[in-house]
Amino acid sequence: MSVLTPDRVQEVLRKGGSARLDEKVSAQFQAGDQVLTRNINPVGHTRLPRYARDKHGVIDCDHGVFIFPDIHAATGEKTGQHLYSVCFTSAELWGENTKHPDDLVYIDLFESYLLASG
């Protein structure tokens, strides 16, 4: 890769840079599974927000295999992991006294952020 010339800008933007990987990786979870997010506190990059650590949720769907950002940021290595949409209730995230306990928050989480539960 090198200097981006103006004539290539549109082509580069159109192509983008999908993080999806065409790799056969077995999925630990599937839609409907109950999971518990890990309590991790890495000093490096992660995309598991603090508000969603050590929380119970349900797999809504498996988005497929994507580049795992924690390692990608640290070393540039592209390791594929299943990325899931995980559904949490407001009550679970914020406590039973939350105003609208049945409102839902969906968070896209990598497999290594999750433990089987339930």
Add this chain to the structure above:
Amino acid sequence: MNGAHDLGGMHGFGPINPEVDEPVFHEEWERRAFAITLAMGSHCKWNLDMSRYARESMEPAEYLSTSYYEHWIHGLELLLLEKGFLTEDEIQQRMSDIAAQEKT
């Protein structure tokens, strides 16, 4: 990292105050910050996850009191230095030169 960027659920920030019909860029420096960040990404010396990490690593009080493109510039500068594209001295010198020029 447990940085200030990890904002979900935090209290105390006040109203959202959306600006009606706001422009894409509010200032010229924002345009430039946006463009040089994207353009330097094409060298593939870093990836998007590294870029995000570079932005996240701002000192919390500074992160919370600066704007989006300031986060971008902080991250870009970190990466440019880390990957050896520029040195701190060069940047400081150029800033002085430009400041001097602008005074005249």
Add this chain to the structure above:
Amino acid sequence: MSKHHHNDPLPDTVLRVKALESLLVEKRLVDPATLDELIETYETKVGPRNGAQVVAKGWTDPAYKQRLLDNATAAIAELGFEGRQGEDMVVLENTDDVHNMVVCTLCSCYPWPVLGLPPVWYKSAPYRARSVIDPRAVLQEFDVELPETTTIRVWDSTAEIRYMVLPQRPAGTENLSEEQLADLVTRDSMIGTGLALDPESKA
């Protein structure tokens, strides 16, 4: 990020940006014409009008709407919108029972090909902090009131999936063309902090 939604930058920021650009151009690491092309693209060519067209087509063409829900990336690309920060799209349909809202609490991830660059409020602390914990208060700030019986789903864009909301089609729009329908689709309605406009309001 402070009390003002758009405060002045740190004193040396403007100077720093000028210095960086100057050095990068001098070292031939960036091409000035490329910078202009990038700016022009996102300032004038890519914006919410793209997403509005997607929504309008979804409203008028049931088969297209199904394609949007089954494989949003491909369906959106049918209209020529694709690429950077929209490589893996998911469209979220609002119904009488479900209202969707999109945020990126960790930074400001946003579906650029269909909505352009995000507004300042989307990137700022108040929205990023509150949308996941008190979405109804956020919606009130945007003058959106939903029945208690509606479930709110907030989607935190923590990975590379980019979300776009398909707002409900307003009543009384049966006779409108696709282009007229697109006029009713606001940017906020595709983020989930707004609803599509009533046709009366556009008259």
